Amino acid sequence: MAAFTLDDLRRILVSCAGENDGADLHGDILDTPFRDLGYDSLALMETAARVEREYGIDVSDDDIAEVETPRGLLGIVNDALGADAA
Amino acid sequence: MKPPAAPSDNPVITGLAVVTPVGLDTETFWKSVLAGTSGITPLDRFDTTGYPARLAGQIRGFDAAEHLPGRLLPQTDVSTRYALTAADRALTDAGVTAGTLPDYDMGVVTANALGGFEFTHREFRKLWSQGPEFVSVYESFAWFYAVNTGQISIRHAMRGPSAALVAEQAGGLDALGQARRTVRRGTRLVLAGGVDSALDPWGWASQLAGGRVSTVPDPARAYLPFDRAAAGYVPGEGGALLVVEDARSARDRGAPRIHAELAGHAATFDPPPGSDRPGGLRRAIELALADAETPPDGIDVVFADAAGLPALDRAEADALAAVFGPRGVPVTAPKTLTGRMYAGGGPADVAAAVLALRDQVVPATAGTRDVPADYRLDLVLDHPRELPVRTALVLARGRWGFNSALVVRAPRP
Numbered sequence A: 001m002a003a004f005t006l007d008d009l010r011r012i013l014v015s016c017a018g019e020n021d022g023a024d025l026h027g028d029i030l031d032t033p034f035r036d037l038g039y040d041s042l043a044l045m046e047t048a049a050r051v052e053r054e055y056g057i058d059v060s061d062d063d064i065a066e067v068e069t070p071r072g073l074l075g076i077v078n079d080a081l082g083a084d085a086a
Numbered sequence B: 001m002k003p004p005a006a007p008s009d010n011p012v013i014t015g016l017a018v019v020t021p022v023g024l025d026t027e028t029f030w031k032s033v034l035a036g037t038s039g040i041t042p043l044d045r046f047d048t049t050g051y052p053a054r055l056a057g058q059i060r061g062f063d064a065a066e067h068l069p070g071r072l073l074p075q076t077d078v079s080t081r082y083a084l085t086a087a088d089r090a091l092t093d094a095g096v097t098a099g100t101l102p103d104y105d106m107g108v109v110t111a112n113a114l115g116g117f118e119f120t121h122r123e124f125r126k127l128w129s130q131g132p133e134f135v136s137v138y139e140s141f142a143w144f145y146a147v148n149t150g151q152i153s154i155r156h157a158m159r160g161p162s163a164a165l166v167a168e169q170a171g172g173l174d175a176l177g178q179a180r181r182t183v184r185r186g187t188r189l190v191l192a193g194g195v196d197s198a199l200d201p202w203g204w205a206s207q208l209a210g211g212r213v214s215t216v217p218d219p220a221r222a223y224l225p226f227d228r229a230a231a232g233y234v235p236g237e238g239g240a241l242l243v244v245e246d247a248r249s250a251r252d253r254g255a256p257r258i259h260a261e262l263a264g265h266a267a268t269f270d271p272p273p274g275s276d277r278p279g280g281l282r283r284a285i286e287l288a289l290a291d292a293e294t295p296p297d298g299i300d301v302v303f304a305d306a307a308g309l310p311a312l313d314r315a316e317a318d319a320l321a322a323v324f325g326p327r328g329v330p331v332t333a334p335k336t337l338t339g340r341m342y343a344g345g346g347p348a349d350v351a352a353a354v355l356a357l358r359d360q361v362v363p364a365t366a367g368t369r370d371v372p373a374d375y376r377l378d379l380v381l382d383h384p385r386e387l388p389v390r391t392a393l394v395l396a397r398g399r400w401g402f403n404s405a406l407v408v409r410a411p412r413p
Helices: A006-017 A041-055 A061-066 A070-081 B026-035 B070-075 B078-093 B117-129 B147-155 B171-184 B201-209 B247-252 B281-291 B310-324 B342-359
Strands: B012-019 B040-042 B055-057 B106-111 B163-165 B189-196 B238-245 B260-269 B301-303 B330-332 B391-398 B402-409
Touching (some): A006 A041, A041 B070, A061 A070, B012 B026, B012 B189, B012 B247, B012 B342, B026 B342, B078 B117, B078 B147, B078 B189, B078 B238, B106 B171, B117 B201, B147 B189, B163 B171, B171 B189, B171 B260, B238 B342, B260 B281, B260 B342, B281 B310, B310 B391, B342 B391, B342 B402
Parallel strands (some): B106 B163, B106 B189, B301 B330
Antiparallel strands (some): B012 B238, B040 B055, B189 B238, B260 B402
16 A cells, blocks of 8 residues: 655645645655644644545554654554555 | 722723624724615525525625634634634734733633534534544534634733633623723733624524524615514624723833723623513613713713614613613614624624714614604614714623623723
């Protein structure tokens, strides 16, 4: 199965939780904390729910509550997908 | 930190912003109100075929993305978008920006009667048709009566004493009364008022279920408070937010203008149905006048609740005659142009009252023509009336017994 990539995450984040003017999601954000990108825990819950629906996987709310960066979230999703990390 | 204001030092209104069917900014709103331009039209947010009532005061030309950051769009009901936009503008009007005052010296008090109907309707549809995993996590607060206070507080880092009030259509005035109390207890600034909107099919059904919405199809004849033909009200959407501030603090920080003093407020509750005791509106008026240290002849104009149902209109007319004497004070109801905006109606009337103080003119009540003589009302009809306006009384009532009365006074020179 195809890996869940940073571009996939960008698309779903913006669709679920919106994008602030001036927030640059397009650069190298793999290790930028979600907080610095303007996304709080609810935004990540919403994003995770969408990922679960689109990719047919389950991820635990506890894991989502603890994830701090896009790299961390990609890891969780890709583990669930059984694919190589992006 | 400043010591609390002396009780005689009235809080002042230093900023205001309206979001209404007749204007999305203060001057457009005021021009429309004085010109008698109505915002009541057939409701076109959805197909209303088959509904008994089909008129509403709708806000037009509001593009939320123009006013709010993208992060707030997926998490806000239309009513919260209006509230956040009005909050920005009221603070701008007051010359308040980040850092003007410490976080904990600024509070937020909003009223809400309807909650986030449209947002919730959309999420319920997903729940029933697709399943719970499709429901937005933001539904957790987007529906909620306190959401406007919370979102405004977060957006502008206003962490002082804050509240959310629910008192049906009286709540907006109560919020301003609570702001007055909060400032007198020592908070320097409180952003206060109310905004409501529920013009989706579910929100509409709930409004109709209340039984007071007019089913008259002619927009010019549907909402006629104090008229012999009164047959209910037309719902509107929107409201107003005002910046209420300690007078000395406003002077100290060089607030660009003092719109008015928030001179007095009182709220009362009606006795239960069937009681021999009188309704509470007259007592609310008397208590508000006492709070403002103003005798009845010190009031130059009354912005009436104007329910638009004969029994309620008569009760209000009786209360006014009892306090002010027969035809003792000019009375008006510009909400005939917007429809009743629920918790937003009172604050929008306060905005109009403040502008009446500024321009020395009282707007007219639209539509109403045939007022029973035994109402003993001096209702301002047809055209605005120019007269010296130094102090105004604003009234609002909410279903199930809420009464609220608020006094604004021209700023001292």
